[in-house]
Amino acid sequence: MKERREKILKLENVHKSFGSKHVHRGVNLELNQGETIGLLGGSGTGKSVLLREIIGLEFIDKGKIIFKGQDIQNLNEKELQKIRLEISYSFQSGALFDSVNVFENIAYPLFEHTKMSLNEIRSKVAEILEMVDLKGIEELMPSDLSGGMQKRVGMARAMIMRPEIILYDEPTAGLDPTNTKNVVDIMKKMTCLGYSSIFVTHDIPAALELCQRLIILNDGIVAFNDGPEEFKKSNDPIVLKYKQEVHYAGSEGEK
Numbered sequence: 001m002k003e004r005r006e007k008i009l010k011l012e013n014v015h016k017s018f019g020s021k022h023v024h025r026g027v028n029l030e031l032n033q034g035e036t037i038g039l040l041g042g043s044g045t046g047k048s049v050l051l052r053e054i055i056g057l058e059f060i061d062k063g064k065i066i067f068k069g070q071d072i073q074n075l076n077e078k079e080l081q082k083i084r085l086e087i088s089y090s091f092q093s094g095a096l097f098d099s100v101n102v103f104e105n106i107a108y109p110l111f112e113h114t115k116m117s118l119n120e121i122r123s124k125v126a127e128i129l130e131m132v133d134l135k136g137i138e139e140l141m142p143s144d145l146s147g148g149m150q151k152r153v154g155m156a157r158a159m160i161m162r163p164e165i166i167l168y169d170e171p172t173a174g175l176d177p178t179n180t181k182n183v184v185d186i187m188k189k190m191t192c193l194g195y196s197s198i199f200v201t202h203d204i205p206a207a208l209e210l211c212q213r214l215i216i217l218n219d220g221i222v223a224f225n226d227g228p229e230e231f232k233k234s235n236d237p238i239v240l241k242y243k244q245e246v247h248y249a250g251s252e253g254e255k
């Protein structure tokens with residue numbers, strides 16, 4: 001069934017270097033419509049760079065990034081801005097604007113890119129805050145929020161334009177188990193609503209819970225690309241090395 005789903009995003013033979021550092025050496029990756037994939041890999045393997053390439057914040061040296069049949073490499077800045085409304089990036093840090101309240105943080109893209117009235121925007125923001133379980137906090141400033149709440153406000157902002165793809169860069173990093181669960185629950189809701197997403201994480205239990213497919217970036221290429229069950233069972237040395245790196249002991253001893 002999976003095979004018949006439309007491929008919304010496709011990376012073909014992507015190469016990227018910073019000076020002499022060859023970060024991507026031919027990355028191939030496909031994201032199906034409605035699918036959530038987990039993007040794993042050691043620190044510095046190029047996961048965040050890959051997400052930035054997908055929204056055109058980083059140019060690639062060779063290869064193709066195809067979103068809904070269109071190679072984004074050929075687009076100008078204005079066209080890329082349109083793509084960034086359809087592919088939303090939830091940053092590694094919450095990346096909120098410190099000087100304005102939660103409402104303005106979330107509403108910003110709506111003021112910027114739509115002709116919605118203030119009332120419409122207010123109800124849209126209220127709706128999205130309810131979705132991330134933060135009802136009624138419009139007037140609070142980012143400094144009033146806990147780290148976990150800031151992450152969720154950042155997620156709300158990433159969702160407000162109803163993008164087709166959401167890229168999550170380590171949304172649970174640095175969170176305690178309760179806040180991690182809150183964030184994972186929101187991502188689950190998004191998956192159930194049919195959004196496609198790429199979840200960059202070092203949190204294997206969260207990735208196994210959420211993702212239909214897991215990918216490991218290693219040495220500039222996709223070294224593993226299979227389902228959660230296959231990941232758990234795998235004896236591939238790259239998978240074993242990665243599990244060891246993140247201290248994942250599997251079912252006998254969850255982290």
Ligand SMILES: Nc1ncnc2c1ncn2[C@@H]1O[C@H](COP(=O)(O)OP(=O)(O)OP(=O)(O)O)[C@@H](O)[C@H]1O
Pocket residue numbers: 018021023041042043044045046047048049050
């Ligand atoms: N703008 C840049 N200029 C030079 N080097 C960069 C730049 N951005 C990233 N790099 C390098 O590219 C490599 C990949 O970085 P990236 O941030 O994608 O790693 P990552 O897989 O996200 O790691 P982590 O899990 O620690 O977040 C690193 O060696 C990093 O130093």
Ligand SMILES: [Mg+2]
Pocket residue numbers: 047048049092169
């Ligand atoms: Mg990163």
